[in-house]
Amino acid sequence: MKISFTKHTLANGLDVLVHEDHRLPIVGVNLWYHVGSKNECQGRTGFAHLFEHLMFEGSEHYDEGFFQPLQKIGAAINGSTNADRTNYWEVVPSTGLELALWMESDRMGFLLPALTDEKFLNQRDVVLNERRQNYENRPYGLATIAMMSALHPPEHPYHWPTIGFSSDIADARIEDATSFFKTYYHPGNASLALAGDINTDAALELVDRYFAEIPGGTIPIPIVEIVQDLGVEVDTRLLHEDRVELPRLYLAWRTPAVFTDGDAELDLLAELLAYGKNSRLYRSLVYERRIATDVTAVQSSNELSSVFQIIATAAPGHDLSEIERIISDELKRFIQDGPERSEFERGLSQVEANFFSRLQTVGGFGGKSDQLNTYNVFLGDPGYFSKDFTRYTEVTSDRLRQVGASFLDIQRRVAVSVVPHGQTSLSLPDSVKVSVS
Numbered sequence: 001m002k003i004s005f006t007k008h009t010l011a012n013g014l015d016v017l018v019h020e021d022h023r024l025p026i027v028g029v030n031l032w033y034h035v036g037s038k039n040e041c042q043g044r045t046g047f048a049h050l051f052e053h054l055m056f057e058g059s060e061h062y063d064e065g066f067f068q069p070l071q072k073i074g075a076a077i078n079g080s081t082n083a084d085r086t087n088y089w090e091v092v093p094s095t096g097l098e099l100a101l102w103m104e105s106d107r108m109g110f111l112l113p114a115l116t117d118e119k120f121l122n123q124r125d126v127v128l129n130e131r132r133q134n135y136e137n138r139p140y141g142l143a144t145i146a147m148m149s150a151l152h153p154p155e156h157p158y159h160w161p162t163i164g165f166s167s168d169i170a171d172a173r174i175e176d177a178t179s180f181f182k183t184y185y186h187p188g189n190a191s192l193a194l195a196g197d198i199n200t201d202a203a204l205e206l207v208d209r210y211f212a213e214i215p216g217g218t219i220p221i222p223i224v225e226i227v228q229d230l231g232v233e234v235d236t237r238l239l240h241e242d243r244v245e246l247p248r249l250y251l252a253w254r255t256p257a258v259f260t261d262g263d264a265e266l267d268l269l270a271e272l273l274a275y276g277k278n279s280r281l282y283r284s285l286v287y288e289r290r291i292a293t294d295v296t297a298v299q300s301s302n303e304l305s306s307v308f309q310i311i312a313t314a315a316p317g318h319d320l321s322e323i324e325r326i327i328s329d330e331l332k333r334f335i336q337d338g339p340e341r342s343e344f345e346r347g348l349s350q351v352e353a354n355f356f357s358r359l360q361t362v363g364g365f366g367g368k369s370d371q372l373n374t375y376n377v378f379l380g381d382p383g384y385f386s387k388d389f390t391r392y393t394e395v396t397s398d399r400l401r402q403v404g405a406s407f408l409d410i411q412r413r414v415a416v417s418v419v420p421h422g423q424t425s426l427s428l429p430d431s432v433k434v435s436v437s
Helices: 047-054 067-071 094-109 117-136 143-151 166-171 174-184 200-211 263-274 280-288 320-337 341-358 368-379 385-393 397-407
Strands: 006-009 015-020 026-033 076-081 086-093 190-196 236-242 248-255 292-300 306-314 414-420
Touching: 006 200, 015 200, 015 368, 026 094, 026 368, 047 076, 047 086, 047 117, 047 174, 067 076, 067 094, 086 094, 086 368, 094 190, 094 200, 117 166, 117 174, 143 236, 143 248, 143 306, 143 414, 190 200, 190 368, 248 320, 263 280, 263 292, 263 306, 263 320, 263 341, 263 385, 263 397, 280 292, 280 306, 280 320, 306 320, 320 397, 320 414, 341 385, 368 385
Parallel strands: 015 190, 236 414
Antiparallel strands: 006 015, 026 086, 026 190, 076 086, 248 306, 248 414, 292 306
């Protein structure tokens, strides 16, 4: 289980990864910048996500938007931003590789000459509207912001949401954006992966033609975690009233960073607890007792530290204390007894299926080009795929119990109760009302 590749680094610092897969006449072009919301600071949040928008608005040598010329040849195009990285990708016919590389190189090297006040203000308003749609006006939309703000102190890089705080977005100025771009969006802070129906030497020649002339820039100083300990020191309970029909409970713990000890174990533990109708929490909460309509668990792995979450929505007529009691009991039982053999094997089978699914596509989110960039940016080892898989296959039942006991302590937890307006009695006892912006 591996992805074969060739790695080459240009003189300006751009890492180039090439994987040949000739099954279909398509190529995945995947460009990562090692910048996300964690590279921002208090009072100046939202710039990484804002640039995800601005990078599609045109550059000096094609100032008519990014989509049209690529979509005319049948390309799929997208991008995303999270706390740790920003990525842009295209999946193009093999004959469209040169166009995709030219477009990507132009916005890397020549975006700022085409960045006008009008574009900036327009996209700033678009982001503010996106925030209203996805967070402020969406049921339960502000719960994650409240949770992350409580898990991390104000000075911590994960305290603010990737989209930024509304006041910071509204106050953003083009001069601040220009400075942010010059710091992070250059070859020395980027990784380009190409996967698909290509010849490695020809692909590297094209990359050199279009990217070699762009100045490398100074490699940014790495962001280090300000608070070294994992988690809060007390059971923190928050209450948020929202325009919702049913109360929902969010339980969260700070956990080890991606690819570090404990990360894979907690990822597998989340699978065992809440993936599928045979999982422990689904059986207990939804199927047997019918006190919840849904339940999920996830290890959200990040570069500095991660977050383990359990989320459950109460069924009509039930409150969140009932939900929390069952979840706590199931966690205690798991930590004491460990997983049953059948559920452990089922969880490992699901992990294996997830890894194989990533090998089925060359581009897009989670495809082979995206995997190569993930490992290259975070580990400096694009060939980490098989080692990553081994992290899971080497997990034992005893190790799962140990990791669960170490990190999922009720006294190091944030619990957010989201309840309908005026129904605070449905929340966990002793929850403190929180204002989320």
